[in-house]
Amino acid sequence: MKVGLFIPCYIDQFYPQVxxxxxxxxxxxxxxVVYPQGQTCCGQPMANSGFEHLTSGCNTLFVDHFQDFDYIVGPSGSCVLHIKDHLHVPEREDQATHIRQRIYELAEFLTDVLKVERLQARFPHKVGIHQSCHGQRGLGLSQMSELVAEPFSKPQQLLQMVEGLELVELKRKDECCGFGGTFCVFEEAVSVKMGKDRITDHVNNGAEYITGNDVSCLMHLEGILRRQQSNVKVLHMAEILNASID
Incomplete structure (x- = not known):
C-alpha cells in the first residue's frame, strides 16, 4: 500500500524525531511511504479559534498533496481529526471526501488497517499513557471512563507488545492535560494547573516516561516537567514503538 505521511507543523518544527x-x-x-514536500499546516489552529473560513488555502493544499494515496497517516490525533471532520474543497469535494475517509492517526492505522499483532521493539521502562482528548473522544482510540462499556485502548494494545515496557496504572487515565490549543494561551493558569495534575498522577504511580499520540499535549506536559526539574521524560508513542526494532 502507498501511504502519504502527514507531519503536522509543530512536529516538523519542534519534534522532527517523531x-x-x-x-x-x-x-x-x-x-x-511518501512524504509530500509541499505540505503545510492543516488549518486546525484557525478553525479552533473560530476562523474556519480562513482555512480554504490549507484545505486546497492538503488535497493537492494527498489526493493520490491509498492511505494518509499522521502521528497526531488532533490534526487527523481536524482533517476527518473539516476538510472540504467545494470544487474538489470528491477528492476531499476520499482523503477524509482514508486518513488515520498512527495507532489507529497500526491496529485497524495493518492489524499489527507483534512488534520487535524493546523499551525497558515504566511508562504512563496520556490519552489526548481529540484521539480518545474524537477518533475513538480508547474507551471513555464516563461511559459504561468494555474498556479498550489502541495505544495500550500496541505498547503492550514492546519488550520490557511496564505500563503504569493511572487514577484518572483520560483526564485532559489542559493544553487545548489556544486554550493554553487564553487560560494559561487553568491550563498549567491541569497539566500539573496530570503529571502528578503519572509521577505518583512511578512513571519514568509519559507517552501519547499528540505531541501538542506532550509538549505542554514537557514544559511543566522541565520547570519542575523533573526526571520524568516525554516520548511520542512512535518513538517507543520504533525503539530497537529489527
Whole structure:
C-alpha cells in the first residue's frame, strides 16, 4: 500500500524525531511511504479559534498533496481529526471526501488497517499513557471512563507488545492535560494547573516516561516537567514503538 505521511507543523518544527520514527516504523512494517514536500499546516489552529473560513488555502493544499494515496497517516490525533471532520474543497469535494475517509492517526492505522499483532521493539521502562482528548473522544482510540462499556485502548494494545515496557496504572487515565490549543494561551493558569495534575498522577504511580499520540499535549506536559526539574521524560508513542526494532 502507498501511504502519504502527514507531519503536522509543530512536529516538523519542534519534534522532527517523531516524524522520523513514524516513517521508520511504517517502512519496517511493509508500507511504501511518501512524504509530500509541499505540505503545510492543516488549518486546525484557525478553525479552533473560530476562523474556519480562513482555512480554504490549507484545505486546497492538503488535497493537492494527498489526493493520490491509498492511505494518509499522521502521528497526531488532533490534526487527523481536524482533517476527518473539516476538510472540504467545494470544487474538489470528491477528492476531499476520499482523503477524509482514508486518513488515520498512527495507532489507529497500526491496529485497524495493518492489524499489527507483534512488534520487535524493546523499551525497558515504566511508562504512563496520556490519552489526548481529540484521539480518545474524537477518533475513538480508547474507551471513555464516563461511559459504561468494555474498556479498550489502541495505544495500550500496541505498547503492550514492546519488550520490557511496564505500563503504569493511572487514577484518572483520560483526564485532559489542559493544553487545548489556544486554550493554553487564553487560560494559561487553568491550563498549567491541569497539566500539573496530570503529571502528578503519572509521577505518583512511578512513571519514568509519559507517552501519547499528540505531541501538542506532550509538549505542554514537557514544559511543566522541565520547570519542575523533573526526571520524568516525554516520548511520542512512535518513538517507543520504533525503539530497537529489527
Amino acid at each position: 516524524g522520523i520514527a513514524t516513517l521508520s516504523l511504517l517502512e519496517k512494517l511493509g508500507c511504501e
